[in-house]
Each structure stands twice: as C-alpha cells, then as structure tokens.
Amino acid sequence: MKVSANFNFFSCIVILVVMLVSCGDNYNKEEIYRSEVFSVYPDKVVQEGFEAKALSTEEIVSNYISEAIQKVNPKVRFKFSINGKDNELSSGTTHSVVILPDQSVDTLTVKFGRPHMDETTVPEGVYLAENSKITIKLDLREVLNAFEEEGFYTNFNGTRIYKEDFEKVYIAGSVKPLSWDFDNLVNRPELEMKDENEDGIYEVTLNLNGSRPQAGTNTWKLSTDISSYPKYTSNYPLTDALYNMALEEMTKDIEADSTFRTGKEWSGVWTRDVSYSILLSMAAIQPEVAKKSLMQKVKNERIVQDTGTGGAYPISTDRVVWASAAWEIYKVTGDREWLNDSYRIIKNTVEDDRLNVWDPNTGLMRGESSFLDWREQSYPKWMQPVDIYESLALGTNAVHYQANKILAEMAKITNDVESVSKYSGWADSLKKSINKHLWINEKGYYGQYLYGGINKTLSYRSESLGEALTVLFDIASPEQQESIVANTPVLDFGIPCIYPQTRYISAYHNNAIWPFVQSYWSLAAAKVANEQALVASMAAIYRPAALFLTNKENFVASDGDFAETQVNSDEMLWSLSGNLSLVYKILFGMSFEPDALHFKPHIPKVLRGTRKLENFRYRNAVLDITLSGYGNTVTSATLDGKDLTEAVISGDLTGHHELVIVLSDNQLPEGRMNKVQNQFALNMPTLRYENGKVKWPVMENVKNFRILKNGVTNTLIDDYEVSIPQNEFAQYQVVAIDSNDVESFASAPFTVSSPDMERIVEMEDFAKRSLLKHQGYSGDGFVEISSSVNTSIDLSVDIEESGMYAIDFRYANGSGPINTDNKCAIRTLKSDNATLGAVVFPQRGKGEWSNWGYSNKVVSRLEKGNQTFKLVFDLPVNNNMDGNVNQAVIDHIRFIKIK
Numbered sequence: 001m002k003v004s005a006n007f008n009f010f011s012c013i014v015i016l017v018v019m020l021v022s023c024g025d026n027y028n029k030e031e032i033y034r035s036e037v038f039s040v041y042p043d044k045v046v047q048e049g050f051e052a053k054a055l056s057t058e059e060i061v062s063n064y065i066s067e068a069i070q071k072v073n074p075k076v077r078f079k080f081s082i083n084g085k086d087n088e089l090s091s092g093t094t095h096s097v098v099i100l101p102d103q104s105v106d107t108l109t110v111k112f113g114r115p116h117m118d119e120t121t122v123p124e125g126v127y128l129a130e131n132s133k134i135t136i137k138l139d140l141r142e143v144l145n146a147f148e149e150e151g152f153y154t155n156f157n158g159t160r161i162y163k164e165d166f167e168k169v170y171i172a173g174s175v176k177p178l179s180w181d182f183d184n185l186v187n188r189p190e191l192e193m194k195d196e197n198e199d200g201i202y203e204v205t206l207n208l209n210g211s212r213p214q215a216g217t218n219t220w221k222l223s224t225d226i227s228s229y230p231k232y233t234s235n236y237p238l239t240d241a242l243y244n245m246a247l248e249e250m251t252k253d254i255e256a257d258s259t260f261r262t263g264k265e266w267s268g269v270w271t272r273d274v275s276y277s278i279l280l281s282m283a284a285i286q287p288e289v290a291k292k293s294l295m296q297k298v299k300n301e302r303i304v305q306d307t308g309t310g311g312a313y314p315i316s317t318d319r320v321v322w323a324s325a326a327w328e329i330y331k332v333t334g335d336r337e338w339l340n341d342s343y344r345i346i347k348n349t350v351e352d353d354r355l356n357v358w359d360p361n362t363g364l365m366r367g368e369s370s371f372l373d374w375r376e377q378s379y380p381k382w383m384q385p386v387d388i389y390e391s392l393a394l395g396t397n398a399v400h401y402q403a404n405k406i407l408a409e410m411a412k413i414t415n416d417v418e419s420v421s422k423y424s425g426w427a428d429s430l431k432k433s434i435n436k437h438l439w440i441n442e443k444g445y446y447g448q449y450l451y452g453g454i455n456k457t458l459s460y461r462s463e464s465l466g467e468a469l470t471v472l473f474d475i476a477s478p479e480q481q482e483s484i485v486a487n488t489p490v491l492d493f494g495i496p497c498i499y500p501q502t503r504y505i506s507a508y509h510n511n512a513i514w515p516f517v518q519s520y521w522s523l524a525a526a527k528v529a530n531e532q533a534l535v536a537s538m539a540a541i542y543r544p545a546a547l548f549l550t551n552k553e554n555f556v557a558s559d560g561d562f563a564e565t566q567v568n569s570d571e572m573l574w575s576l577s578g579n580l581s582l583v584y585k586i587l588f589g590m591s592f593e594p595d596a597l598h599f600k601p602h603i604p605k606v607l608r609g610t611r612k613l614e615n616f617r618y619r620n621a622v623l624d625i626t627l628s629g630y631g632n633t634v635t636s637a638t639l640d641g642k643d644l645t646e647a648v649i650s651g652d653l654t655g656h657h658e659l660v661i662v663l664s665d666n667q668l669p670e671g672r673m674n675k676v677q678n679q680f681a682l683n684m685p686t687l688r689y690e691n692g693k694v695k696w697p698v699m700e701n702v703k704n705f706r707i708l709k710n711g712v713t714n715t716l717i718d719d720y721e722v723s724i725p726q727n728e729f730a731q732y733q734v735v736a737i738d739s740n741d742v743e744s745f746a747s748a749p750f751t752v753s754s755p756d757m758e759r760i761v762e763m764e765d766f767a768k769r770s771l772l773k774h775q776g777y778s779g780d781g782f783v784e785i786s787s788s789v790n791t792s793i794d795l796s797v798d799i800e801e802s803g804m805y806a807i808d809f810r811y812a813n814g815s816g817p818i819n820t821d822n823k824c825a826i827r828t829l830k831s832d833n834a835t836l837g838a839v840v841f842p843q844r845g846k847g848e849w850s851n852w853g854y855s856n857k858v859v860s861r862l863e864k865g866n867q868t869f870k871l872v873f874d875l876p877v878n879n880n881m882d883g884n885v886n887q888a889v890i891d892h893i894r895f896i897k898i899k
Contacts, residue, residue: 024647027609028237033539036491037560040539043237045546047560052546054237057244058222064547066563068110068556072128072209074099075120077172080112080138080193082166083845084186084817087155091381091683092504094173097136098122099208101129107300109137109201113156124454128175132208135643136171138193141200146297151775152850162850169193175208180506181566181781183374183819186846199852212778220549224248229285232583234611241582242545246576249551250286253573259293260286263553265569270306271297271319272371277577278325280519281584283332284592285617291699294322303349305881308373310385310842311816311824314356318396319365320349320822323403327410331592334651343410350403355877356826356838361859362392362450363433369449370395371465371517375819377509378463378498379683382748383451385842386819392456393449394438395466401430402473413594417459431475439480444487446470448498452747454710454806454857454898460743462488464495465517471524478528485530486672490768493560494520494540500679507556508566511678514554515541519578519889526602529632530671535604538582551575558678588613588627599637599647599661603630604668621653629663636662649655682736682744694732694750695721706735708746729753729898759895763809768794771890775850782812785825785841786887791873795893802864804899806857809871809890811841814849821846822881825888828874829858831867836860838878839871841888852891859898869893 033040038047039563045052055596077094081087089095099105099122110116129165141718145155147163170185170192172178177190185191193202217472226247230554234240253261260282262273272280274297278290280584303322305313313319328343329335357366368388370393372378379388405426411419412464438446440460448463467488470476476484488500494513501511516877518540525533545551548562551572555562562568587607589600599616616623629635637647638660647661685696685705697720704718715722730753762779767790769781783790799805807829815823824839837858844851872878873886880886 009275020411022307028606029199031231031235032534032606035492035536035539038539039545040531042235045238045543047543047547047812048202050547052549052570054546057237057240058393059234060220060238060241060245060549061217062219065215066561068559068563070127072175073730074101074122074126074128075118075173075207076128076173076178078171078178079109080135081170081172081182081185082143082161083168083848084170084182084184085845086182086376086381087159087161089115090156090686091550097134099132099134100126105134107135107137108836109139110295111139112143128209130209130211131182132752133205134208134303135205136168136204137201137203138171140169140195144200154161160776160803162848164773165845165850167847169202171204171206177206178208178370178645179393179566181508182376183817184354186817195491196315213760218549222246222248224246224251226251226661230613230616231614232611233614234603236607238542238546239582240250241317242579245545245581247551247552249571250282250573250580252571253576254286257292258289259296260289260573262571263572263575263707264537269293269296270304270319271304273574274827275325276371276516276520276573276866277322278884279321279328279575280516280574281580282573282577283325283328284590285580286340287329287333290325291872294326294329294342295324298345299881300879301345301348302352302876303345305458305822306373307820307822307881309368309375309388310844311813312822313824313825314353314366315368315385315389315842316373317353317357317365317825318399320353320403321370321399323349323406324399327406329593331594332618334594339410339413343416344416346403346407346410346888347419350407350426353400354426355835356829359764360438361454363429363720364392364437364450365397365400365430366390366392367396369393369463369466370399372463372497374509374511375425376502376505378448379451380745382684382747384826384853385841385844386853386856387451389840389842391451391454391586392437393466394434394446394776395469396461396592397430397434397438397477398469398473401427401434401475402469404430409594419860428764434470434475435480444483446484452708452711452733452746453751456729457708457711457733457746459745462499463794464488464497464499464521468517468520468524471847472520473526481530482523482671483640485525485533487674488672489674489676490533490536491542491678493555493557494503494518495537496557496678499676500681501557502745503680503683506566506600507558507564508554511680513540513557514553514575514581515544516572516578519581522578522582523585525671526589528671529602529668530673531668532671532841533673534586534602534668534671535606538586541579541582545575545579551579563742573871583613587611588625589632595651597649597651599634599649599659600632601627601634601661601663602632602668603627603663605630606644608665610870618654619651619653621649622656623649623659624657625659625661627661629665631663631666632668633663633664633666634661636660641694642689660887679740679742681739681742681815684744685734685736685745685747687732689750689752691728693721693723694734696734696747699736700740703737703739703741706737706880708733708735726752727754729757729896753896756800757897759800760892761795761797761895762892763793763890772849772889774889779892782889783887784887785827785871785873786871789882795869795871795873797867797893798861799864801897802862804859805862806859806896808857808896809839809841809855809893811855811888812849812852812891813841813843813888814845814847814851815887816843816883817846818843823885823887824880825886826878826880828872830870830872831860831862836869841890849889854894857896862895
C-alpha cells in the first residue's frame with residue numbers, strides 16, 4: 001500500500017509528541033506497593049480477592065466485606081462483671097457455650113466464679129447463625145451470702161467487694177452485642193443482668209450476632225461541595241480520590257458551632273484527638289475551626305485533660321499536646337493575638353504539671369501513655385490508676401518536651417526573656433532524661449515506659465506514636481532517628497500501636513493499627529528519607545481507607561479488618577487528617593515556620609510524576625502549586641515565573657500566585673524496616689510467698705524467667721521459685737520469656753521488708769473522724785477530704801531512724817468509675833514548709849467508698865525524731881478537671897523505710 005510523504009511526516013510528529021509526553025508524565029503505571037497480604041496500584045487496592053478501585057477522583061467502589069462479621073465462631077466466650085469490672089475470673093479464663101446452627105440453647109445457668117466450659121466440637125466451616133438468641137442466668141447466691149455473713153465477697157485475686165459498694169451485674173463477652181470492654185459496661189444497659197424475682201439468680205436474654213451486612217459492592221461517591229478547599233490532582237487516581245474523600249469527611253466532622261467532632265460516632269471535642277489532627281493537617285486548611293476547637297478545651301486558663309483513667313488529670317497528662325497544635329496554628333496564621341493567648345494557657349499548664357507530675361528521681365514526667373488511655377490495653381492488668389500515674393511513658397514525655405520547647409520559642413517572640421532559658425532548660429533536661437532512661441541500645445528504639453514499684457523497670461515493648469514523635473520533635477539524635485525507623489517492629493498491615501501484643505486482651509490499642517499513628521510514622525520515615533519504610537507506611541494508610549470506603553479509627557493488626565476492634569468509627573478526624581497530611585507534609589513537604597512556609601517534598605520513585613495543589617490558602621496568599629519529579633532535592637522553584645533561591649514562601653506574601661517546584665529525580669535511600677510477624681507475649685506470672693521463697697504457677701511455652709530486684713535484673717532462671725532475704729527492703733518482679741525471646745510484662749511487685757521498716761499512723765489521730773458509714777478501714781475510722789473539708793491536715797510523726805522513706809496514704813474515692821470522669825483528688829504533701837511532692841487519690845469505682853487502695857508514694861529523706869507534715873489542698877495547682885468535686889476518704893498514712 002502506498003502512503004503519502006505528508007502522512008508519514010505527520011505520523012512521525014505524533015509519535016514523537018506521544019514519546020515526549022510519556023517521558024514528561026513518567027509515572028509508575030504498575031504496582032506502587034506489594035506485600036504478602038495486599039497490593040496498591042495507581043488506581044486500586046487489592047487484598048486476598050477483595051478490590052477497591054477508583055473509577056474517578058470522585059468515586060471509589062469496593063467489594064470488601066469483613067470475614068469477621070460473616071464468620072463468627074459458634075463458641076461464645078463470656079464473663080460476668082460486678083460493677084463493670086473484670087472481677088470474676090483470672091485473665092484468660094472464661095465461660096463458654098457452643099451454639100450450633102442446627103441446635104438450640106435456650107437457657108444456660110452458670111455460677112459466679114466457677115468456669116463453665118462447653119467442650120462441644122465445632123465442625124469446620126460452621127459459624128454462628130444470625131440472631132442467635134440465648135438466655136443466660138447467673139447464680140450469684142454465693143456472693144450475696146458472703147455479703148450478708150461477712151459484709152464483703154473476696155474474689156479470685158483476693159480483692160474484696162463490699163456489700164455497700166455492690167450496685168449492678170453485667171455480662172461481657174466475645175460476640176456482639178457482648179463486648180470485652182469492661183470499663184464501658186456501665187454504659188451498656190442491654191448488658192446489665194437483672195434479678196426480677198430477688199432469688200439471687202440474675203439473667204439476661206441476648207440476641208447474638210444480629211443483622212450483618214451482606215457481601216457485595218459498595219461505593220463512595222463525592223456528594224459534598226469541596227471546591228473551597230485545596231484541589232489535589234496527580235497521575236494516581238486512587239490517591240486523588242482518597243484525598244477528596246478525606247476532605248468530604250472533614251466537612252462532616254465540623255459541628256454547627258464551627259468546632260470539630262472526633263468522628264461519626266463521637267460528638268464533641270477531645271483534647272488529644274483534635275490536637276493531633278490539627279498538627280497533622282487541620283491547622284493548614286481549617287485554622288479558624290482549629291482555634292475554636294482548642295479553646296473549647298481550656299478551663300481556668302489551663303488546658304483540659306479529657307475524662308479518663310482514675311478521674312483523668314493527673315493520671316493522664318498528655319493534654320500538653322494542645323501546645324503543639326496551638327503552635328502549629330500560629331505558624332500557619334501568624335496571628336499574634338492567638339500566640340499571646342495560647343502562650344499564657346500553655347505556661348499555666350506546664351507550671352502546674354511541673355508540681356503535679358514531674359518525677360525528680362528520673363527527671364521524667366509521670367502519666368498515662370499519650371492516647372493509649374485504656375488501661376489493660378497497654379498496661380499489665382495489676383496496674384491500678386495510681387500505678388499508671390507513677391509510670392513514665394515515652395509518648396507522654398515526648399509531648400511534654402515539645403510543650404516546653406514551644407514555650408521557649410513563644411517566650412522569644414513575646415520578649416519574655418527570663419522564660420526563654422527556663423523552659424528551654426526544662427526541655428533540654430527532659431530530652432536528656434528520655435534518652436537516659438527510655439532508650440534501648442540493643443533494640444535501636446525507645447522502650448514503652450518505666451513502671452513497677454519504687455524502683456521502676458523499663459518495658460521493652462515498642463510504642464509507635466511515641467517512637468515517631470521522638471523523631472519528629474528531634475528528641476532522638478539523627479543517628480537514633482534513622483535507627484528508630486529501621487528497627488521499630490512493623491507488621492504486614494502497618495505499624496501496631498504497641499509490640500508485642502498482650503494475650504487475652506481484645507483488639508483496640510492492643511493488637512491494633514491506628515491510621516493517625518501510621519501517619520505520624522509516615523512523617524518520621526520521610527524525615528529520615530527511608531523510602532522503603534515510607535512507601536510501606538503510606539500504603540498502610542491507603543489500603544484501609546480504600547477498602548473500607550471511609551477513614552476508620554482503627555483496625556485489627558493481625559488481619560487488617562475493622563470489625564473486631566472494641567470501639568471504632570467512620571469519618572474519624574485524626575485518621576482523615578493523617579490521610580491529608582500525606583499530601584501536604586510529605587509529597588509537597590510543607591513545613592510551617594513563624595515567618596514562612598517551606599517546601600521540602602519527599603516523593604518516592606514509585607510515586608513519581610507531576611502533581612498539583614490548587615487554591616491552597618496561606619495567610620493572605622492563595623497558591624497554585626505544581627510539583628514534578630521525585631526524590632527530596634529541589635532543583636528549581638519559581639514564583640510567578642521568577643526564580644526563587646529556595647522553595648520558601650514568605651509569610652507576608654499576598655494575592656494569588658503560581659509556584660512551580662521541580663525535583664532532581666534523586667533516589668531516596670532505600671533504608672531498612674523491621675518487618676516482623678505479630679507476636680503475643682505470655683501472661684505475666686502471679687507471685688505468692690511461701691517459706692522464704694517467692695513462687696509462681698507453672699506456665700506453658702516458657703523458656704525462662706527474668707527476676708527483677710528493685711527494678712533491675714537480678715538473675716535469669718528456669719525454675720518457678722526464688723529465695724529472698726528477709727532483712728532488707730526489696731521489691732521483686734518476675735518476667736516470663738518464651739521460646740522466641742518475647743517477654744511478658746513484669747508481675748506485680750512483691751515487697752519484702754522487716755516489720756520494723758513500716759510504720760502506719762491513723763489519720764483520725766490528726767483530723768476529725770468522718771461519720772460516713774464506709775467499711776474496711778483500719779483503726780477507729782477515717783477522715784474525709786474535699787474542696788471544703790480538711791483542706792489542710794497537720795501531722796506529727798516520730799521517725800525512729802534516719803533514712804529514705806516512701807510515704808503513701810490508704811484511701812478510697814468513689815466519686816466516679818475507674819475508666820472515665822474527672823474527679824481524681826489531688827493534694828500536696830509538705831514538711832517544714834518544703835514541698836515533698838503531689839499525692840493523688842484516683843477514682844476506684846463509682847459509689848465504691850469501701851474500695852480501699854494506696855495513693856502514689858512520695859519518696860523523701862527523713863531524719864530521726866519528731867517530723868511534722870502537712871497535707872494541703874494547694875490551689876490552683878491541685879485543681880482537678882472537675883473543678884468542684886475533689887474528694888476522697890483517707891484511712892491512714894504509711895511510712896516505709898527503703899534505705
């Protein structure tokens with residue numbers, strides 16, 4: 001066939017243009033990421049037969065269905081609970097009943113504290129039918145008889161439940177509507193058991209495995225006008241669609257009063273949730289909503305600690321992450337009025353924290369791990385709120401460090417000269433203490449927290465949010481930062497909140513991955529230019545958002561599914577904020593500074609290509625940004641066609657501008673990541689004393705035991721007992737180690753001391769005895785303290801021998817439940833006008849005023865002879881988050897000579 005010369009010439013031009021365009025749009029058309037369990041492509045996510053595909057930048061379809069919802073085990077496990085506590089059976093022991101589809105179990109009667117095990121064989125491939133009904137009866141007569149005969153019932157671990165404290169009975173378990181969330185059973189009236197006949201037999205009828213979503217294709221399709229927000233486009237339809245989905249969900253998370261809600265299932269502002277969200281991306285695109293949300297979490301010119309463990313503050317102290325969010329807003333907006341207001345609030349808060357939670361022995365700050373605020377999810381079950389207060393956690397110390405560092409920066413800007421050195425000094429000291437006490441050299445990352453007795457031991461578990469924050473806040477040195485990202489354990493579906501996991505604890509923080517934490521991990525990986533870790537981390541955010549068609553709060557670390565976590569929600573603010581941060585802070589590399597916006601892009605080669613961000617508002621300017629290439633080195637940057645010496649936009653820029661950034665196509669270092677299989681640690685040993693020895697039960701799959709004496713490893717043994725001397729003060733703990741060298745938590749401390757080392761002094765000797773009718777006290781009674789009663793108590797005690805003493809108080813606080821509310825009582829202990837330390841009396845159970853325990857221990861040197869002390873309600877420092885109810889009853893004060 002004959003072809004004209006003109007046609008040949010035209011064809012060559014077309015081919016050449018196509019080739020040039022292809023080179024210019026040299027993006028990855030194949031896999032972005034592949035692991036053993038899922039793959040991410042430019043337009044889809046694929047996981048074991050499931051697929052989520054972006055049909056456009058405004059529509060995603062997914063055929064994902066939770067197998068955990070469809071395939072529920074017919075063996076239903078459950079426990080009973082008095083007053084909403086896990087107080088019937090030991091950890092790992094439950095009742096069970098097998099409900100097969102072709103069999104009917106109408107009623108089951110079980111005795112409290114007597115495990116009922118149904119050994120019926122479950123055929124392979126058989127699952128619990130939908131809407132399986134069963135009536136479970138609880139024989140509680142043994143408990144009720146003990147109430148009448150002795151006034152209390154002693155449960156499996158020796159704890160007494162007093163008759164006057166007995167309120168309600170609940171059922172917890174493995175199949176919905178049952179839950180293992182003991183702390184929140186009090187908020188689940190359908191799980192309360194009733195004794196209608198008053199015969200001691202409580203019962204509840206359950207509809208197990210109720211209506212379930214069926215398999216099929218679901219769709220997310222943009223239905224909200226998001227045109228007022230920055231528009232993102234790239235060569236990757238999936239990431240563009242997920243960006244748009246996050247923007248849409250963000251609009252839904254703004255309440256009518258222009259504050260953020262936490263998520264679809266959670267209304268209201270939470271300090272840590274909104275602060276971490278603002279720091280990720282909400283300051284950048286919602287600064288005014290962010291401001292208003294933060295100011296809702298201020299009371300008496302101090303940051304509010306959310307309700308939580310033992311009555312919130314100071315058991316939990318991560319409220320200071322508010323400071324990082326406030327500082328980010330200032331850097332975004334340049335608003336000096338906001339700076340002045342937030343500086344004052346942060347300063348008041350940090351000053352209170354210095355008196356209430358600073359530990360002079362380690363130089364660290366006390367308090368529960370930041371965001372990991374569900375006790376047994378991340379702490380040993382023996383730890384009470386007091387023990388959690390005394391712990392010294394990585395993530396919490398990281399946000400305290402940053403708060404002090406920010407205060408020093410704010411002080412410079414506000415010309416508060418004296419405060420610059422003060423707060424920078426506190427920050428530097430805290431940084432040194434974190435590295436001294438929490439860094440694990442052989443692991444290459446930080447430990448979870450210090451915990452235990454008077455002398456703390458370090459938990460060698462990783463804690464991913466804390467690890468990421470030490471990188472981002474420069475607590476770790478550059479070498480440590482690289483090591484943390486390379487060595488912290490990562491699973492197939494992402495980085496778990498903690499590693500290894502705890503057995504017999506359902507997924508929530510334990511055995512779970514949280515997308516917002518994964519986002520901070522992505523930022524850390526980008527900062528150290530670890531491409532392997534960065535791509536895997538970004539993929540771990542894209543996968544669940546695409547498959548689930550929403551930004552879920554969390555999912556199970558073992559299988560990547562959302563269904564079996566104890567609490568979850570769609571449209572979670574910090575999850576969607578993390579998704580947006582991948583665009584703003586990693587791909588475009590935005591870094592807000594007090595006087596400018598810096599661009600430090602981090603583009604892995606597999607995400608190469610051209611991307612645009614249009615209508616991005618920065619102070620009084622609007623930017624249309626084009627970014628091309630890959631790597632992390634800027635070759636050129638132009639503003640409105642004019643060359644910039646660096647990719648930086650001045651804070652005083654006004655008007656609409658076009659910014660073009662070209663990267664050098666440099667290959668980021670591949671880096672390393674510590675990909676591991678999910679591991680579950682052994683249960684910790686339970687110690688008992690017998691004939692000069694500490695003993696514990698035989699355990700399966702144990703290689704050996706690590707014996708701790710006063711927080712330090714004393715020996716390694718493969719026996720089940722250890723001899724201990726009786727003539728010295730010491731605290732012993734035992735750690736079980738399995739064949740994979742995975743360690744359990746340390747057991748509860750077992751204290752050994754001679755009788756003459758301990759002195760108990762009754763409080764009613766120094767203050768008026770309370771007329772309240774509580775039980776279980778020692779001596780002749782107890783005294784009440786509140787915001788108006790016994791606000792200062794003087795004590796005079798004869799100290800027989802000079803030395804170091806641990807001082808604590810036996811108390812009860814029934815103002816609220818153990819897991820929430822905000823009525824932890826706080827006092828200051830003084831001696832001869834010198835402050836010895838804060839004393840906290842956390843809530844121990846709502847209405848449980850006969851539930852006695854000990855406060856934290858204040859360690860001080862005391863001299864022989866008569867010593868005077870004062871227990872003071874020191875305002876405003878000792879204000880709790882309630883502000884009105886600051887109440888407890890105190891039985892006695894105890895002095896233990898430890899040296």
